[in-house]
Amino acid sequence: MTQWGGTPIDELLRMSNSERISVVLPEQTKKELEKLCKVERRSISNFVYLLIQDAIDRAKTEGKL
Template sequence: MSKGTCIDAMAKVNISVLVEEDLREDLKRLANVERRSVSQLVSLLIEDAVARAKAAGKIPLDQQEKPRE
């Protein structure tokens, strides 16, 4: 691997969601306050929701995964 090359452990994929216009505007405002893009904010919200679901046993952990705290 050449110097300065960064390879993510997981490839990122594109998903699409439909939300109400009011929710989109709220997401924009929150993203602005947190100095993130809407995409970054939504990705973080999804990661947090999935981590909580795994911790609650709603989603089985992969054998390689350790529970998040």
């Protein structure tokens, strides 16, 4: 599983194979995400990247990927 002290988002954006995605969230969900990111001292992009990477790592461990 990815450690929460993972790669900074700035480094990811400098990588030539990085891509951007858009996500649509309900207003309240976005507000709560912003609060959580502030508590975790992470950008939204970095926080979401880590959540996605954790899900991918789990799927690999479970043989789904």
